[in-house]
Amino acid sequence: MYFAKGFLFLLPQTFLLFLLQFGFSQDTITISKPIRDGDVLVSKGETFALGFFSPGASTNRYVGIRYYRAPEQPVVWVANRDNPINDTSGVLSIDVHGNLLLHVEDRNQRIWSTNIVTQSSNNSTHAQLLDSGNLILVLNKTSEVLWQSFDYPTDTTLPNMKLGLDRTTGLNRILTSWKSKDDPGTGNCSYVLNTNSSSPELYLYKSNILWWRSGHWNGFGWSGVPPLSHPNYLFNFSIVNNQTETTTSWVELLPEIFSRLVVDESGSIQRFLSREGDQGWFSLGSAPLDRCDNYGKCGAFGKCQLQNDTEFECTCLPGFQPKSPSEWSLRNASSGCVRKRGQASICKSGDGFVKVENVKLPDSSFARVDEKLSLKECEQQCLENCSCAAYGVVDAKEEVGCLRWYGELIDTRVLNGGQNLYVRVDALELGHSMGFFANKRRLAILVVGLLVITSLLIFQFAHFLIKRKRKGRGRQPTLNSDVTASSTTFQDSQKLDEGIENLDLPFFDISTILAATDNFSFAKRLGQGGFGPVYKGQLANGQEIAIKTLSRSSRQGTEEFKNEVMLIAKLQHRNLVRLFGCCIHKEEKMLIYEYMPNKSLDLFIFDEIEGKIMDWRKRFEIISGIARGVLYLHQDSREKIIHRDLKASNVLLDATMKPKISDFGLARLFRDDQIEANTNRVVGTYGYMSPEYAMEGLYSIKSDVFSFGVLTLEIISGKRNNHYLTGSPYLNLIGHVWDLWMEGKALDIVDSSLAQVYSASEVLRCIQIGLLCVQEQAADRPTMAEIIFMLGNETTLPQPGKPAFINKRTINYGQDSSSSTRAPTSLNDVTISVIEAR
Ligand SMILES: *[C@@H]1O[C@H](CO)[C@@H](O)[C@H](O)[C@H]1NC(C)=O
Ligand SMILES: *[C@@H]1O[C@H](CO)[C@@H](O)[C@H](O)[C@H]1NC(C)=O
Ligand SMILES: *[C@@H]1O[C@H](CO)[C@@H](O)[C@H](O)[C@H]1NC(C)=O
Ligand SMILES: *[C@@H]1O[C@H](CO)[C@@H](O)[C@H](O)[C@H]1NC(C)=O
Ligand SMILES: *[C@@H]1O[C@H](CO)[C@@H](O)[C@H](O)[C@H]1NC(C)=O
Ligand SMILES: *[C@@H]1O[C@H](CO)[C@@H](O)[C@H](O)[C@H]1NC(C)=O
Ligand SMILES: *[C@@H]1O[C@H](CO)[C@@H](O)[C@H](O)[C@H]1NC(C)=O
Ligand SMILES: *[C@@H]1O[C@H](CO)[C@@H](O)[C@H](O)[C@H]1NC(C)=O
Ligand SMILES: *[C@@H]1O[C@H](CO)[C@@H](O)[C@H](O)[C@H]1NC(C)=O
Ligand SMILES: *[C@@H]1O[C@H](CO)[C@@H](O)[C@H](O)[C@H]1NC(C)=O
Ligand SMILES: *[C@@H]1O[C@H](CO)[C@@H](O)[C@H](O)[C@H]1NC(C)=O
Numbered sequence: 001m002y003f004a005k006g007f008l009f010l011l012p013q014t015f016l017l018f019l020l021q022f023g024f025s026q027d028t029i030t031i032s033k034p035i036r037d038g039d040v041l042v043s044k045g046e047t048f049a050l051g052f053f054s055p056g057a058s059t060n061r062y063v064g065i066r067y068y069r070a071p072e073q074p075v076v077w078v079a080n081r082d083n084p085i086n087d088t089s090g091v092l093s094i095d096v097h098g099n100l101l102l103h104v105e106d107r108n109q110r111i112w113s114t115n116i117v118t119q120s121s122n123n124s125t126h127a128q129l130l131d132s133g134n135l136i137l138v139l140n141k142t143s144e145v146l147w148q149s150f151d152y153p154t155d156t157t158l159p160n161m162k163l164g165l166d167r168t169t170g171l172n173r174i175l176t177s178w179k180s181k182d183d184p185g186t187g188n189c190s191y192v193l194n195t196n197s198s199s200p201e202l203y204l205y206k207s208n209i210l211w212w213r214s215g216h217w218n219g220f221g222w223s224g225v226p227p228l229s230h231p232n233y234l235f236n237f238s239i240v241n242n243q244t245e246t247t248t249s250w251v252e253l254l255p256e257i258f259s260r261l262v263v264d265e266s267g268s269i270q271r272f273l274s275r276e277g278d279q280g281w282f283s284l285g286s287a288p289l290d291r292c293d294n295y296g297k298c299g300a301f302g303k304c305q306l307q308n309d310t311e312f313e314c315t316c317l318p319g320f321q322p323k324s325p326s327e328w329s330l331r332n333a334s335s336g337c338v339r340k341r342g343q344a345s346i347c348k349s350g351d352g353f354v355k356v357e358n359v360k361l362p363d364s365s366f367a368r369v370d371e372k373l374s375l376k377e378c379e380q381q382c383l384e385n386c387s388c389a390a391y392g393v394v395d396a397k398e399e400v401g402c403l404r405w406y407g408e409l410i411d412t413r414v415l416n417g418g419q420n421l422y423v424r425v426d427a428l429e430l431g432h433s434m435g436f437f438a439n440k441r442r443l444a445i446l447v448v449g450l451l452v453i454t455s456l457l458i459f460q461f462a463h464f465l466i467k468r469k470r471k472g473r474g475r476q477p478t479l480n481s482d483v484t485a486s487s488t489t490f491q492d493s494q495k496l497d498e499g500i501e502n503l504d505l506p507f508f509d510i511s512t513i514l515a516a517t518d519n520f521s522f523a524k525r526l527g528q529g530g531f532g533p534v535y536k537g538q539l540a541n542g543q544e545i546a547i548k549t550l551s552r553s554s555r556q557g558t559e560e561f562k563n564e565v566m567l568i569a570k571l572q573h574r575n576l577v578r579l580f581g582c583c584i585h586k587e588e589k590m591l592i593y594e595y596m597p598n599k600s601l602d603l604f605i606f607d608e609i610e611g612k613i614m615d616w617r618k619r620f621e622i623i624s625g626i627a628r629g630v631l632y633l634h635q636d637s638r639e640k641i642i643h644r645d646l647k648a649s650n651v652l653l654d655a656t657m658k659p660k661i662s663d664f665g666l667a668r669l670f671r672d673d674q675i676e677a678n679t680n681r682v683v684g685t686y687g688y689m690s691p692e693y694a695m696e697g698l699y700s701i702k703s704d705v706f707s708f709g710v711l712t713l714e715i716i717s718g719k720r721n722n723h724y725l726t727g728s729p730y731l732n733l734i735g736h737v738w739d740l741w742m743e744g745k746a747l748d749i750v751d752s753s754l755a756q757v758y759s760a761s762e763v764l765r766c767i768q769i770g771l772l773c774v775q776e777q778a779a780d781r782p783t784m785a786e787i788i789f790m791l792g793n794e795t796t797l798p799q800p801g802k803p804a805f806i807n808k809r810t811i812n813y814g815q816d817s818s819s820s821t822r823a824p825t826s827l828n829d830v831t832i833s834v835i836e837a838r
Contacts, residue, residue: 299336350427506581575629709773
């Protein structure tokens with residue numbers, strides 16, 4: 001034991017050896033068994049260890065808890081963070097009162113104590129380190145927990161650890177950063193649950209300045225936290241807000257993973273994940289991320305939206321203008337915005353709300369919450385009180401609950417997967433925001449008016465001429481004739497329109513659709529798409545069709561929508577599902593497709609039973625067919641189309657099991673960088689998203705190539721990319737395949753449904769092509785034309801580079817400060833979430 005003194009921590013292997021030699025193993029401290037510098041307390045399952053350590057370059061000694069089996073053994077809790085010991089003579093023991101006490105024996109110096117006042121005698125408590133990372137002080141008689149380290153967090157939260165207020169004891173658990181990598185002392189940054197409000201949010205403070213907030217709890221999690229940092233298949237987050245406590249915590253849903261959330265000294269919150277045997281920790285995401293994350297960046301009633309480096313990110317909410325235009329022009333938005341026509345302009349008849357889409361809702365500490373109200377009732381409540389400035393939905397999952405703001409709207413920012421904010425505006429502004437339609441209507445009235453007047457004049461002129469020719473005749477009744485003349489003009493133009501529609505445009509009448517689907521009967525429902533239900537129907541001529549409804553989705557005008565549908569309907573290829581046309585009825589838009597009796601590819605390849613139908617030949621044909629379909633979209637069609645959401649469920653199978661890609665061109669119909677699902681959440685399908693899209697929203701044909709690569713590997717393996725594979729050090733399929741490929745065992749991945757019946761060289765070739773497609777750099781990935789060549793010819797293929805999403809970024813805790821403070825530069829597999837657009 002002597003030689004161990006003064007060392008940081010023993011390496012696990014050394015420690016095991018040590019255990020074997022000396023039989024020294026304990027997870028408890030009792031009055032007779034204190035811990036000295038050099039001793040280590042290890043939890044039963046060997047997950048955490050407690051002992052003395054010196055962080056970074058420091059020589060001071062601290063008592064802390066750190067991971068034991070996880071890579072790098074990061075420290076998660078420090079007892080004497082502000083009161084280090086300057087040598088190795090510290091002892092952690094149970095004192096005469098039953099408290100845990102850290103002291104220096106030689107100098108009789110008290111360093112730190114749990115300070116729980118107990119009447120109990122000296123021998124009646126013990127301390128135990130649990131596998132959760134919690135150090136508890138227990139009363140021997142009753143097993144009552146008198147004190148626990150989870151109640152006094154330092155800079156880290158672990159699963160099952162609560163942040164927030166216990167109202168019965170007044171204990172408020174907050175996170176505080178270290179001072180530096182070398183000094184675990186109480187730093188300047190803290191992460192606090194604001195427990196004063198009926199809608200609690202997490203606040204990040206930097207030197208007492210509110211720096212960032214998490215956004216309100218929206219049923220899924222904290223609304224302002226990037227969705228990537230809380231994949232819902234890894235964690236379950238929860239919040240409790242009642243009379244006894246206001247707290248938040250999370251649990252891990254998978255075994256065998258280690259995860260922690262840390263607030264570091266630079267003021268960044270990061271969530272890390274690792275597994276035993278990994279080389280380091282993944283950063284799952286961090287906050288704040290960009291300028292718009294700065295609390296109150298654009299002042300009261302401002303809205304922050306990052307566009308590009310040249311554009312100022314602040315604008316005012318609808319109905320507002322900068323309070324100080326001169327400051328604003330200098331890009332200082334701190335004084336915020338005011339109502340264009342003063343506060344007095346609202347609260348008159350004609351007030352209304354303008355929807356601001358996809359935002360992190362303003363600071364809800366100042367909002368009123370009604371968990372039960374619907375959106376409609378919420379609007380009504382807000383309208384009734386003049387000081388109500390805006391409202392929104394609390395629970396984005398259930399779309400219920402009413403948040404209303406009475407006062408300033410602070411810290412609104414545009415966020416992918418954000419919610420809708422309804423801002424109160426006066427009647428004039430309401431007119432403006434609908435200006436496009438209003439003007440159009442005015443224009444229409446003007447045109448009709450002009451038509452009437454012109455035809456009236458022409459008619460009168462003709463009439464005048466006739467009258468001049470037929471002298472002596474009596475006056476004609478002009479009024480009636482005028483009406484007839486003008487209405488004739490109308491009918492003619494209408495006929496002309498109908499003519500065009502019937503000739504070229506694939507437009508269906510709503511009555512046709514109603515007849516084909518038995519009035520959208522439930523029996524005809526095929527399923528639920530991301531935009532609305534999908535129905536099966538049969539036209540009068542016997543043609544079977546699938547009708548995809550796009551309720552409340554497209555932000556496009558009807559004309560543009562028609563144009564796009566026309567364009568997409570013209571794309572025809574044997575590997576594309578035929579789009580017959582569309583139907584527009586009031587707000588409802590529908591797309592009419594050819595009906596595919598065998599549904600979609602995912603129902604086969606991911607199913608053990610159905611998978612047997614798909615022998616290798618069939619799978620190879622499907623891979624080739626998909627490649628040809630995508631190539632046509634990219635290259636051969638008149639317009640270059642990027643699919644953007646290529647995945648197994650978007651590949652449909654016809655009666656002979658030939659693949660046909662569906663939903664191509666859908667992105668065009670939505671005029672948005674991302675297709676939006678009806679939940680208003682982010683979208684795309686993470687398992688198939690290329691890194692440049694997932695990180696930067698950049699889209700190119702190479703993003704489709706990436707998705708094609710994922711799809712190919714899925715078809716070969718019969719496993720979903722974004723599903724966790726037991727026994728693999730990676731959390732997705734790509735990483736797993738890459739590992740096997742590097743070990744020369746790539747064929748291990750082949751779906752067992754194939755029962756070893758396949759051409760090994762062909763399968764290997766397809767795996768290699770798949771890996772080439774999922775490379776990190778878009779430029780390294782082949783084009784679809786090259787892929788088709790590779791599939792069809794026995795040429796030598798290039799060696800694939802490392803795929804995207806499997807980088808394991810190493811965080812050297814306590815050593816390299818730059819790496820853990822940086823925003824994550826590469827996504828890793830675990831950030832791939834199971835959120836699906838449809
Ligand atoms: C450690 O601190 C104590 C007083 O707190 C002092 O007496 C002692 O000399 C110091 N030891 C060293 C090695 O600095
Ligand atoms: C236990 O506490 C008593 C005083 O309450 C003290 O006299 C005694 O020495 C303590 N025993 C030990 C082993 O520390
Ligand atoms: C605890 O200490 C008391 C005296 O303080 C003693 O009578 C008792 O035997 C001790 N119990 C144990 C289990 O050591
Ligand atoms: C208190 O309980 C622990 C664990 O059960 C035991 O190791 C310890 O000896 C007990 N202490 C006393 C004084 O009985
Ligand atoms: C913390 O803030 C104080 C003043 O507010 C400053 O002097 C000090 O340098 C800061 N410390 C760190 C580690 O940023
Ligand atoms: C909550 O209220 C208490 C007492 O009124 C106050 O000290 C504290 O700063 C408030 N917390 C926040 C986050 O506003
Ligand atoms: C998450 O936690 C809540 C409440 O603690 C529970 O009802 C729910 O089933 C959990 N979800 C999962 C996926 O474990
Ligand atoms: C508050 O919630 C906690 C955890 O769900 C529960 O244990 C406690 O009894 C609740 N308190 C009240 C007053 O409902
Ligand atoms: C930045 O965005 C604005 C508006 O979105 C655009 O007018 C401007 O050209 C862009 N500048 C650059 C350098 O891309
Ligand atoms: C922005 O304007 C405010 C006054 O409204 C001023 O106090 C502040 O210093 C300005 N900020 C910068 C960066 O100029
Ligand atoms: C409107 O709301 C404000 C702020 O909550 C409140 O003070 C006021 O009494 C309300 N007015 C009416 C008419 O309800």
